[in-house]
Amino acid sequence: MNFKLASALSIAALSGVLAATVPASAVAAEKLTYYCSAQEDWCQLMAKGFEETTGIKVNMTRKSSGETFAQIKAESENPKGDIWWGGTGDPHLQAAEEGLTEAYESGMRGELHDWAISQAESGGNATIGIYSGALGYGYNEEVLKANNLPAPECWKDLTKPEYKGHVQMANPNSSGTAYTTLATIVQLFGEDEGFEFMKALHKNINQYTKSGSAPIKAAARGENTIGIVFMHDAVKQAASGFPIKVVAPCEGTGYEIGGMSIIKGARNAENAQKFYDWALSADVQSRSLEVKAFQVMSNKAAQSSPLAPDLSKLTLIDYDFKKYGSSAERKRLLKKWDDEVSTLPQ
Numbered sequence: 001m002n003f004k005l006a007s008a009l010s011i012a013a014l015s016g017v018l019a020a021t022v023p024a025s026a027v028a029a030e031k032l033t034y035y036c037s038a039q040e041d042w043c044q045l046m047a048k049g050f051e052e053t054t055g056i057k058v059n060m061t062r063k064s065s066g067e068t069f070a071q072i073k074a075e076s077e078n079p080k081g082d083i084w085w086g087g088t089g090d091p092h093l094q095a096a097e098e099g100l101t102e103a104y105e106s107g108m109r110g111e112l113h114d115w116a117i118s119q120a121e122s123g124g125n126a127t128i129g130i131y132s133g134a135l136g137y138g139y140n141e142e143v144l145k146a147n148n149l150p151a152p153e154c155w156k157d158l159t160k161p162e163y164k165g166h167v168q169m170a171n172p173n174s175s176g177t178a179y180t181t182l183a184t185i186v187q188l189f190g191e192d193e194g195f196e197f198m199k200a201l202h203k204n205i206n207q208y209t210k211s212g213s214a215p216i217k218a219a220a221r222g223e224n225t226i227g228i229v230f231m232h233d234a235v236k237q238a239a240s241g242f243p244i245k246v247v248a249p250c251e252g253t254g255y256e257i258g259g260m261s262i263i264k265g266a267r268n269a270e271n272a273q274k275f276y277d278w279a280l281s282a283d284v285q286s287r288s289l290e291v292k293a294f295q296v297m298s299n300k301a302a303q304s305s306p307l308a309p310d311l312s313k314l315t316l317i318d319y320d321f322k323k324y325g326s327s328a329e330r331k332r333l334l335k336k337w338d339d340e341v342s343t344l345p346q
Contacts, residue, residue, distance in 0.1 A: 031059060031268060032059070032082050032268050033059045033082045033267070034047055034082065035061050035083070036062045036063075037064060037065040041291040043060060043062045045291055046085065047060040050275055054271075054274060056271050056274070064175045064177075065088050065090075065092075065175070066091060066179065072084065072095060072101075073100060076100055076264070079263050079265040079266060083260070084261045084262075084263060085275075088180050088259070089127065089321060089325060090256075090324055090325040091176055091325075091330070093119075093122060093123045094330050095261060097123070102264045102266070104262050105125055108280035111280070111282065111299050113129070113299075115129055123259075128280070129258065129259065130285070130298050131258040131298060132255060132311065133231065133309070135228075135253045136229070136246065136249055137216075137229060138244045138245060139226040140219045140222060154251055155185070158228075159200035159203075160204075167204045167205050167206065167225070169208065170211060172337055173334055177229060178212060181228055182334075183254065184254030187324075188251060188254070189251075195340060198337065198341045202341050202346060213230075215229055217237065219244060230256060235309065236292045239294070240292065246309070253315070254316070255311065255316055257321065285297040285299045286303040
């Protein structure tokens with residue numbers, strides 16, 4: 001036999017043996033690219049938990065919901081991500097409307113609260129509700145006292161001159177929390193009065209942060225006095241031992257339904273569906289307590305903390321997720337805020 005032919009046959013035979021004996025995972029490991037818009041420690045917990053449960057390698061990126069939406073949109077011609085978990089529902093709904101995410105009806109839907117299914121139906125089943133939480137603010141009691149400031153109780157209190165330089169919120173272009181704040185104020189007071197409120201508030205803002213939870217973290221460290229955030233984020237700081245007082249504004253407030261969506265054109269679509277189903281289970285959602293996440297979870301059987309804000313006892317507006325999660329309305333409000341509020345002197 002020709003030596004070269006014999007060598008080729010030997011190599012082919014050896015390759016066949018390797019293919020039969022080496023596990024498929026060693027040849028091409030299963031993976032998932034996971035975009036997360038919740039708090040960092042919760043994102044990490046979810047990534048690690050899914051890896052341990054399934055053996056699927058998770059590549060996780062954490063950004064605010066506004067930033068994640070922008071990234072998914074920028075990557076739409078060549079999607080890099082597989083699933084987007086967490087963050088306010090408005091940008092998830094906008095992504096669904098713009099065809100950036102895929103419809104998927106999980107077998108877990110029967111275990112969920114009605115508001116989670118309603119969110120899914122609003123987005124043509126291209127998203128679903130995973131948790132809910134009310135908007136409000138928190139303040140550092142020690143810093144407030146040191147500055148001889150009265151305790152605020154209402155939204156309009158935050159526009160008073162004595163709070164100049166003492167209030168912090170995120171930028172609504174990058175943060176879902178801050179966009180929910182903008183949409184809440186418009187729905188609560190009407191658009192004209194709502195924007196007058198935002199202009200008055202702007203005079204008292206010391207910084208617009210990228211992340212929605214950053215203002216209350218700064219308040220907890222004593223670097224800021226009042227942070228406009230979801231109430232559960234303020235509760236987390238209080239539960240961690242910081243002198244944070246949580247406020248449900250007297251006029252009433254809006255709320256979020258955190259979303260989860262499978263990215264259209266996902267390279268690992270099957271693994272994205274596995275994560276989706278897994279993330280809706282009661283056991284997984286109950287693990288939120290391990291990282292002091294005090295939202296109300298969407299699975300009816302998920303455990304919740306007694307420290308979690310009781311939404312049934314709050315004055316909540318009838319938040320119009322369909323309207324304020326739409327692409328046109330979101331773009332319009334953000335442009336109006338950019339043009340009429342952010343450019344004003346402080």
